Amino acid sequence: MKLNIALLPGDGIGPEIVDQAMKAVKAVAQKFNHELEYNEALTGAAAIDAVGDPYPEETHELCMKSDAVLFGAIGDPKFDNNPKATVRPEQGLLAMRKKLGLYANIRPVETFESLLHKSPLRRELVEGADFVCIRELTGGMYFGEKGRKDNGNTAFDTCIYTRDEVERILKLGYEFAAKRNKKLTVVDKANVLESSRLWREVAQEMAPNYPEIKTEYMFVDNAAMQIIQWPKNFDVMVTENMFGDILTDEASVITGSLGLLPSASVGIHTSVFEPIHGSYPQAAGKNIANPIATILSAAMLFEYAFDLKEEGKLIRDAVAASMIEGFVTEDIAEGPAQSTSAVGDWIAHWIEKN
Amino acid sequence: MKLNIALLPGDGIGPEIVDQAMKAVKAVAQKFNHELEYNEALTGAAAIDAVGDPYPEETHELCMKSDAVLFGAIGDPKFDNNPKATVRPEQGLLAMRKKLGLYANIRPVETFESLLHKSPLRRELVEGADFVCIRELTGGMYFGEKGRKDNGNTAFDTCIYTRDEVERILKLGYEFAAKRNKKLTVVDKANVLESSRLWREVAQEMAPNYPEIKTEYMFVDNAAMQIIQWPKNFDVMVTENMFGDILTDEASVITGSLGLLPSASVGIHTSVFEPIHGSYPQAAGKNIANPIATILSAAMLFEYAFDLKEEGKLIRDAVAASMIEGFVTEDIAEGPAQSTSAVGDWIAHWIEKN
Ligand SMILES: [Mg+2]
Numbered sequence: 128m129k130l131n132i133a134l135l136p137g138d139g140i141g142p143e144i145v146d147q148a149m150k151a152v153k154a155v156a157q158k159f160n161h162e163l164e165y166n167e168a169l170t171g172a173a174a175i176d177a178v179g180d181p182y183p184e185e186t187h188e189l190c191m192k193s194d195a196v197l198f199g200a201i202g203d204p205k206f207d208n209n210p211k212a213t214v215r216p217e218q219g220l221l222a223m224r225k226k227l228g229l230y231a232n233i234r235p236v237e238t239f240e241s242l243l244h245k246s247p248l249r250r251e252l253v254e255g256a257d258f259v260c261i262r263e264l265t266g267g268m269y270f271g272e273k274g275r276k277d278n279g280n281t282a283f284d285t286c287i288y289t290r291d292e293v294e295r296i297l298k299l300g301y302e303f304a305a306k307r308n309k310k311l312t313v314v315d316k317a318n319v320l321e322s323s324r325l326w327r328e329v330a331q332e333m334a335p336n337y338p339e340i341k342t343e344y345m346f347v348d349n350a351a352m353q354i355i356q357w358p359k360n361f362d363v364m365v366t367e368n369m370f371g372d373i374l375t376d377e378a379s380v381i382t383g384s385l386g387l388l389p390s391a392s393v394g395i396h397t398s399v400f401e402p403i404h405g406s407y408p409q410a411a412g413k414n415i416a417n418p419i420a421t422i423l424s425a426a427m428l429f430e431y432a433f434d435l436k437e438e439g440k441l442i443r444d445a446v447a448a449s450m451i452e453g454f455v456t457e458d459i460a461e462g463p464a465q466s467t468s469a470v471g472d473w474i475a476h477w478i479e480k481n
Numbered sequence: 482m483k484l485n486i487a488l489l490p491g492d493g494i495g496p497e498i499v500d501q502a503m504k505a506v507k508a509v510a511q512k513f514n515h516e517l518e519y520n521e522a523l524t525g526a527a528a529i530d531a532v533g534d535p536y537p538e539e540t541h542e543l544c545m546k547s548d549a550v551l552f553g554a555i556g557d558p559k560f561d562n563n564p565k566a567t568v569r570p571e572q573g574l575l576a577m578r579k580k581l582g583l584y585a586n587i588r589p590v591e592t593f594e595s596l597l598h599k600s601p602l603r604r605e606l607v608e609g610a611d612f613v614c615i616r617e618l619t620g621g622m623y624f625g626e627k628g629r630k631d632n633g634n635t636a637f638d639t640c641i642y643t644r645d646e647v648e649r650i651l652k653l654g655y656e657f658a659a660k661r662n663k664k665l666t667v668v669d670k671a672n673v674l675e676s677s678r679l680w681r682e683v684a685q686e687m688a689p690n691y692p693e694i695k696t697e698y699m700f701v702d703n704a705a706m707q708i709i710q711w712p713k714n715f716d717v718m719v720t721e722n723m724f725g726d727i728l729t730d731e732a733s734v735i736t737g738s739l740g741l742l743p744s745a746s747v748g749i750h751t752s753v754f755e756p757i758h759g760s761y762p763q764a765a766g767k768n769i770a771n772p773i774a775t776i777l778s779a780a781m782l783f784e785y786a787f788d789l790k791e792e793g794k795l796i797r798d799a800v801a802a803s804m805i806e807g808f809v810t811e812d813i814a815e816g817p818a819q820s821t822s823a824v825g826d827w828i829a830h831w832i833e834k835n
């Protein structure tokens with residue numbers, strides 16, 4: 128198969144971790160005889176410095192003609208500390224989401240046996256937890272009309288959703304549930320919010336079309352409790368933008384492996400795969416950052432963008448092996464810590480051998 | 482001191498648990514020579530059945546002329562299962578909040594040594610956690626303009642706050658922090674929402690007036706993580722209505738003692754004290770419900786409504802003693818379970834003796 132990938136390393140530790148992920152991608156491509164083409168483009172602070180735009184047109188064109196985007200991280204403290212900056216790295220991310228029509232963010236929540244002791248939850252509750260959070264990414268209160276009235280003394284935000292927006296994300300939820308354990312939890316606040324009532328209405332209309340899937344409805348405040356109390360009860364959770372922002376972050380810490388979690392953003396055009404952690408500027412260039420979240424994002428890329436399940440699984444197995452072996456970076460090392468590039472090499476080598 | 486209390490037992494287990502709380506209230510009042518007057522009024526399903534209104538005018542008048550309201554719980558399944566019901570018990574709660582001007586809900590998050598093993602969190606993380614969540618109760622998206630457009634295919638909700646609303650709740654937050662460990666965490670989403678930017682603006686203006694208090698700002702998604710990871714870092718948390726709805730529920734489960742947590746709603750007129758659990762209709766009339774959350778609500782009533790700290794502490798000590806003794810109801814009993822009324826008697830008796 129021909130695999131055409133756009134690389135957007137971005138800022139901070141982005142370039143280093145994307146390098147390691149690419150070692151795994153190349154090893155897998157070679158092993159399975161895929162023809163790999165990849166091209167790098169600028170984004171974030173790096174792109175502002177070079178061309179004054181955090182998501183330049185040239186970068187967008189590359190993304191559009193590629194089959195998948197592997198993304199590092201963006202953000203640079205020199206912009207955070209400058210309130211006068213008119214353009215910021217994070218705007219690159221928003222521009223990319225918008226131009227690529229990325230309406231869904233997908234975050235798997237999985238545990239690693241060797242990191243369970245780092246979970247804030249008791250082992251027996253979280254061990255084996257395995258679910259997927261699907262967050263609507265382009266609607267809701269973050270994008271609705273907002274402003275001030277009464278000389279700035281009244282502020283408002285509007286949460287707004289159309290039936291089409293709700294339908295397409297619920298459809299994605301059902302597709303995921305169909306491939307997994309056949310349970311979809313629709314999270315809303317339909318007892319209070321009109322937008323949530325639309326979500327529930329649409330879900331109730333769609334549910335009969337998926338008779339093999341159990342549709343469950345849960346209020347967002349209850350979901351915030353259930354994620355801690357019974358994380359193993361979830362299979363696929365789908366929710367609107369802001370609820371998803373809160374719940375996916377909550378869910379990400381229960382595994383004890385926050386720095387290891389990958390994500391995918393999918394939509395109308397090319398899908399983007401990226402670690403959920405940030406650009407971690409303090410570690411940039413030191414060869415100490417943990418590349419696993421990005422390597423696992425590459426595994427998702429094989430699975431989601433190309434439907435290449437075996438390839439994805441081989442990358443996951445390699446990551447699992449490095450963790451069992453204890454060949455990991457300082458953030459999770461119990462014994463001697465390895466460098467970013469050494470972990471990347473080890474994982475690529477494991478893929479070649481296995 | 483003259484203590485004039487309105488009792489609103491409500492539905493389900495409400496009457497039984499309020500009875501037990503009153504045993505403690507009477508014991509404390511007698512011990513400290515307070516003159517106690519209390520009057521009962523109808524609310525919830527009980528009030529609908531009797532007079533067709535879940536918060537009758539007569540009940541409101543009693544609340545207005547009392548110094549504090551001790552509330553049980555409302556809700557009855559016969560209304561939940563009847564979509565045609567035009568009046569519902571829960572409307573009584575909303576009417577009460579509105580008419581009494583209850584703009585703040587206060588939930589202490591405390592742990593009980595004997596229940597720590599029931600916490601989903603690892604003991605060392607949660608042991609000793611002790612913070613207060615203050616939730617704005619009358620503004621935000623739950624009360625803003627909402628509706629449909631485009632033949633019902635677009636739904637919207639509006640989150641709206643005025644400077645005055647934000648100021649009065651932050652003031653309460655600072656007052657609490659001043660009496661506690663001098664730290665106020667203001668939770669918002671100011672990087673995205675205009676209403677949150679107003680909250681932060683007001684907080685930043687007010688903070689210099691409280692130089693002894695450390696004001697900390699936290700995004701809501703981060704707060705959802707911190708509550709699980711580092712619950713001991715919080716002292717007083719203050720936030721808007723919907724964020725508070727989600728975060729206080731999340732916070733309530735980390736202690737392992739969800740069924741034991743009291744709350745207070747305070748505002749313009751009389752304050753209301755109530756357990757955070759519901760009316761638990763399955764247990765109604767069986768003398769098995771746990772009365773502790775209501776008894777602890779009575780402790781809050783002494784402390785908040787009358788500034789009677791010793792009285793409140795004696796009730797708390799009595800509750801703690803019952804738990805150490807294992808003289809508790811079936812939901813938390815490790816050994817033989819006691820009835821609701823037996824626990825109430827035991828606690829009142831302990832107060833008399835100590
Ligand atoms: Mg977030």
Ligand SMILES: [Mg+2]
Binds near residue numbers: 348349727730
């Ligand atoms: Mg709630």
